[in-house]
Amino acid sequence: MPTIYVDGQQLSVKEGENILEACLNAGIDLPYFCWHPAMGSIGSCRQCAVVQYQNEEDTNGRIVMGCMTPVTEGARFSLSADKGTEFREAVIESLMLNHPHDCPVCAEGGECHLQDMTVMVGHRDRRYKGLKNTYRNQYLGPLISHEMNRCITCYRCERYYSDYAGGTDLSAQASHDHVYFGRHEAGVLESEFSGNLVEVCPTGVFTDKPLLKHYSRKWDLQSAPSICTGCAVGCNIAPGERYGKLKRVHNRFNHEVNGYFLCDRGRFGSGYVNSPLRLDYAGLRKLDGSFQAIHQQAAVDTAAEWIKGKKVAAIGSPRASLEANYLLREWVGKENFAAGFSDREGQVVHQIAAILKTTNALCPSIKQMEAADAILILGEDVTHTAPRVALGLRQAVRNKAHQLAEQAGLPKWQDAAVRNLAQDQRSPMIIVSPLDTRLDDIASELVSLGADDIALFGSAVAQAIAGQPSDNSMANRVAELLKEAERPLIVSGSSLLNNAVVESAAAIASALKDSDRQAMLSYCVPEANSLGVALLTEESESIAGLIARASEIDVLVILENDLQRRISPSQIDQLRSAGAKLIGLDVLENELLSICDLVLPAASYAEAEGTLVSSEGRAQRYYPVFTPAAERMPSWKWLLDLPTACGHSEISKLTHFDQIVEACAASCELFRPLTKVAPDQGFRSHGLKIARKTHRYSGRTAINANLSVHEPQQPIDHESPLTFSMEGINRDQPASLTPFYWSPGWNSNQSLQKFQAEVDGPLRGGSAGQRLLEPQTETFKSTASTTNHFKMQPSQWQLVPIYRVHGSEELSAVTEEISELAGEAFIALGAVVAEKLGVGEGDGVIVSHFGDDQSLEVKILTRVAKNCIGYSAGYAQTLDFRVGSFATLAKDPQWQRRTPQLIATDGGNKRPPNDWQESLHV
Amino acid sequence: MNDAQMIQTDRTGLLTQEEIRQIDAELAHIPYKSGAAIDALKIVQAHRGWVSDESLQAIASYLEMSAEELEGVATFYNLIYRRPVGEKVILFCDSVSCWICGCDKIKAKVSEKLGIDYGQTTADNHYTLLPVPCLGACDRAPVMMIGDDLVTHLDEEKIDQLFSDNQSGGDQ
Ligand code: SF4
Numbered sequence A: 001m002p003t004i005y006v007d008g009q010q011l012s013v014k015e016g017e018n019i020l021e022a023c024l025n026a027g028i029d030l031p032y033f034c035w036h037p038a039m040g041s042i043g044s045c046r047q048c049a050v051v052q053y054q055n056e057e058d059t060n061g062r063i064v065m066g067c068m069t070p071v072t073e074g075a076r077f078s079l080s081a082d083k084g085t086e087f088r089e090a091v092i093e094s095l096m097l098n099h100p101h102d103c104p105v106c107a108e109g110g111e112c113h114l115q116d117m118t119v120m121v122g123h124r125d126r127r128y129k130g131l132k133n134t135y136r137n138q139y140l141g142p143l144i145s146h147e148m149n150r151c152i153t154c155y156r157c158e159r160y161y162s163d164y165a166g167g168t169d170l171s172a173q174a175s176h177d178h179v180y181f182g183r184h185e186a187g188v189l190e191s192e193f194s195g196n197l198v199e200v201c202p203t204g205v206f207t208d209k210p211l212l213k214h215y216s217r218k219w220d221l222q223s224a225p226s227i228c229t230g231c232a233v234g235c236n237i238a239p240g241e242r243y244g245k246l247k248r249v250h251n252r253f254n255h256e257v258n259g260y261f262l263c264d265r266g267r268f269g270s271g272y273v274n275s276p277l278r279l280d281y282a283g284l285r286k287l288d289g290s291f292q293a294i295h296q297q298a299a300v301d302t303a304a305e306w307i308k309g310k311k312v313a314a315i316g317s318p319r320a321s322l323e324a325n326y327l328l329r330e331w332v333g334k335e336n337f338a339a340g341f342s343d344r345e346g347q348v349v350h351q352i353a354a355i356l357k358t359t360n361a362l363c364p365s366i367k368q369m370e371a372a373d374a375i376l377i378l379g380e381d382v383t384h385t386a387p388r389v390a391l392g393l394r395q396a397v398r399n400k401a402h403q404l405a406e407q408a409g410l411p412k413w414q415d416a417a418v419r420n421l422a423q424d425q426r427s428p429m430i431i432v433s434p435l436d437t438r439l440d441d442i443a444s445e446l447v448s449l450g451a452d453d454i455a456l457f458g459s460a461v462a463q464a465i466a467g468q469p470s471d472n473s474m475a476n477r478v479a480e481l482l483k484e485a486e487r488p489l490i491v492s493g494s495s496l497l498n499n500a501v502v503e504s505a506a507a508i509a510s511a512l513k514d515s516d517r518q519a520m521l522s523y524c525v526p527e528a529n530s531l532g533v534a535l536l537t538e539e540s541e542s543i544a545g546l547i548a549r550a551s552e553i554d555v556l557v558i559l560e561n562d563l564q565r566r567i568s569p570s571q572i573d574q575l576r577s578a579g580a581k582l583i584g585l586d587v588l589e590n591e592l593l594s595i596c597d598l599v600l601p602a603a604s605y606a607e608a609e610g611t612l613v614s615s616e617g618r619a620q621r622y623y624p625v626f627t628p629a630a631e632r633m634p635s636w637k638w639l640l641d642l643p644t645a646c647g648h649s650e651i652s653k654l655t656h657f658d659q660i661v662e663a664c665a666a667s668c669e670l671f672r673p674l675t676k677v678a679p680d681q682g683f684r685s686h687g688l689k690i691a692r693k694t695h696r697y698s699g700r701t702a703i704n705a706n707l708s709v710h711e712p713q714q715p716i717d718h719e720s721p722l723t724f725s726m727e728g729i730n731r732d733q734p735a736s737l738t739p740f741y742w743s744p745g746w747n748s749n750q751s752l753q754k755f756q757a758e759v760d761g762p763l764r765g766g767s768a769g770q771r772l773l774e775p776q777t778e779t780f781k782s783t784a785s786t787t788n789h790f791k792m793q794p795s796q797w798q799l800v801p802i803y804r805v806h807g808s809e810e811l812s813a814v815t816e817e818i819s820e821l822a823g824e825a826f827i828a829l830g831a832v833v834a835e836k837l838g839v840g841e842g843d844g845v846i847v848s849h850f851g852d853d854q855s856l857e858v859k860i861l862t863r864v865a866k867n868c869i870g871y872s873a874g875y876a877q878t879l880d881f882r883v884g885s886f887a888t889l890a891k892d893p894q895w896q897r898r899t900p901q902l903i904a905t906d907g908g909n910k911r912p913p914n915d916w917q918e919s920l921h922v
Numbered sequence B: 001m002n003d004a005q006m007i008q009t010d011r012t013g014l015l016t017q018e019e020i021r022q023i024d025a026e027l028a029h030i031p032y033k034s035g036a037a038i039d040a041l042k043i044v045q046a047h048r049g050w051v052s053d054e055s056l057q058a059i060a061s062y063l064e065m066s067a068e069e070l071e072g073v074a075t076f077y078n079l080i081y082r083r084p085v086g087e088k089v090i091l092f093c094d095s096v097s098c099w100i101c102g103c104d105k106i107k108a109k110v111s112e113k114l115g116i117d118y119g120q121t122t123a124d125n126h127y128t129l130l131p132v133p134c135l136g137a138c139d140r141a142p143v144m145m146i147g148d149d150l151v152t153h154l155d156e157e158k159i160d161q162l163f164s165d166n167q168s169g170g171d172q
């Protein structure tokens, strides 16, 4: 460890780091803009200037950039020398020449890195009297707002968007004093990760557009540590609330999982929490089919009356907490509990769980995946099925660049130099999929195969690794590439609902492990708690099985599960006509609830606590951001009250959330660590609970003055060590309890570094969550046989689901902005098929599938396996399409182009609406 | 097709055979297609006088770049014209040597003669006037370029002569 001197203070610093990092690590505040812990240095903003001295005699020194200067043994620096402080102040002053004085109307105000740095350097008075540049802003879609006048040309946005996230439609344009960051022309930003611009930009150029519709300052938000429920990746989030509305979602750092970044579904997909479709009161269905609102207690009593002494069964939910699913299963008994997967989904997800419990390969965190030096993806469009993982894979292929840099003696943080050195050399990534994927641009090999063929290909790769090459030369080549790696990663998942694909991935990982590679195996699964529910239930009754015996059941309880998305309309009819009373618990209104006899309003993730198990097998806790409105209750509370009212002997002993966690942890060996996921209710930091509100929270006494002038009592949190108030502390608690980042002098999200043990390192106290799955001993062999599983009829096409970040996930799709981006359901064809049918992008095609005709808009694919066509998965119109089944196609002559301005390629590219004004500040 | 649809489709077809031939000649020397970005922009500008949005999109798709990536290059260079210019561009040096030799007065004369300021084009579309920082002919300052021709030792008389038959003066 080199020793350096900063203003006479002797510091032991990390080998290879730069002066800026060394200072931040030592708790010394050195201002910066362009440097970012995940993106390294380019030395463009000149804000981190320090004075370096040759030796002890040198009193003059020279200015160097902290972020561009590596630490060397005995090096001497000063932050306090006049030369440096004047320089840093001059930098801010020059940035301010063109910066508007509009903090009061700027969405960044109060959490602005530029404000913080301006105060830090002591620049106060503006001397410049001239005109400021004004720029024309662009419409960038419904998620991101653009205000170029505020730009300080740090280049972070462009480096994040293009270099880090692989986007191609945002660039730095023009030069000297009129550099511009934007698109070639106005239009929706195409990247699925565009929202991170909001946090990456140190000023108010890129801001959260939905937040602007109901704006609140950071200091006025009440926040809680939470977990994204958008998919199974389990990114850590910090949602903020005010006036009973969920205002926005910010990233919550987890070194192992999401790091500094979220996907756009995670950041912007929570609008449904404020939706008018939310259920407020319990509803009892009357004879005429309408619902009568009843109070919580009446609902519980009614249910108990129906249930006592009767046969009750239940369907769980892969999007509900482990606690709610656990209670429900305990209540009705294992044999009467369906995990809530559709039949094929259940088979695949349960198999994934079974593999991960026994495999000798590592089920990696995103951080571990980023270290992979060769990647094979089998049958997943990861960007759309596990978005944040895909962003990690984009970093992993850069390991080649890091390797080259190391050989050249370049530190990894010398970002521009490392990128220049590597150009487009990347670590190998092989994608085997039926259709295009969003990672195709960084793949070294693309193989287009249907689901069953992917499994065969995978088996061939596994065998070749084990020393038995087949006559499939591509498979042999892939095997070689993987064997050349030290840390090969296999990614697969449940998208294609194909067990053989899942097995073949496990077989490859095992074969690599047996050849002494640090093999990693990661599966994408559908929903936030799919893996948790699969681990909880092992093999369970299927929904179809329960429906088949619905006539023997008196009452069926359905937890947070819109069965329409999982079973056919005829099965729904069967369920309806079986005569069992249906009790539905959910967050949003849906068609299924309309056939229930009793509907119970569940709190959303933002109003409840719970544990979710991510696809990494990481159990993570989320906490209510605010208390549920009206008579909503967390599902786990309903599922305590109902069995208790029915006289369930075990469940009625439980009253608190912590007790359920303990009971669930005790229920099986694998779940033991659940009690360690987060501290229990009794935890205190410095003798205090953790405050959800900032200490500058304004208007607490007056916030409801329109209803009553008496200050309302702050709600009490009986279930967690957090308070719904500004009283309390936000310092030194474990990472799982940090609701937001703030530190004196650091109001922006850059204050995160004050919570990290070291720059870009884990949070103090370790990363949140508990991994439930560690490598075991089992070696998997693939059982995929070489016989073709299906016989194709002429002019029949196999349906392949296309998942979309915007539109495929049930709850987020209700969010206005997400549904706008999702657009209409579609069918995706290869160019050859399209030509045969005589259709092009935007035309209509009639898809016939199990005797049902659907007219859908056509998208054209660039890469497609023989006989495959894609369809929008999870969209209302295509819910009945069955993965892997066959359809016939015909041109729809009646078709009217619906969205002439919407074009075609991935991500869509919409022009601004006609009434859109270029600048918000006219 | 409306504009928005055009952008995403392959617009290479908008380049002429000759432009493509010249771009291909540049491509032969470099490992990455995008490396020919500046040359391709210059080639198209040489044929068309300036680089329109449509031309930029066509070049981008030919070089397998996004329009944004190429836009970054095109707008970085002042001498790639992203707006229409007159038949001849006057690059008037306003840098230090020419300034010492009184270029300000000469610039005023040019503006008066042609009726245009920096960034403007004469009504007859003959000339566009742009400032340039040093033409590398300081020894003959003040200087300017008219199209491809360097004009040195400028004085007001010379300006009078050069633009004596100009019809556009005073039109604006
Ligand atoms: S827009 Fe923001 S991130 Fe981009 S250069 Fe300007 S200040 Fe930096």
Ligand code: SF4
Residues within 6 Å of the ligand: A228, A229, A230, A231, A232, A233, A234, A235, A258, A262, A263, A264, A265, A266, A267, A386, A387, A388, A389
């Ligand atoms: S990747 Fe998944 S968990 Fe992470 S932010 Fe996106 S939707 Fe949420």
Ligand code: FES
Residues within 6 Å of the ligand: A020, A031, A032, A033, A034, A035, A041, A042, A043, A044, A045, A046, A047, A048, A049, A065, A066, A067, A068
């Ligand atoms: S942070 Fe060092 S130059 Fe910008």
Ligand code: FES
Residues within 6 Å of the ligand: B093, B094, B095, B096, B097, B098, B099, B133, B134, B135, B136, B137, B138, B141, B142, B143
């Ligand atoms: S300063 Fe005008 S040519 Fe050099």
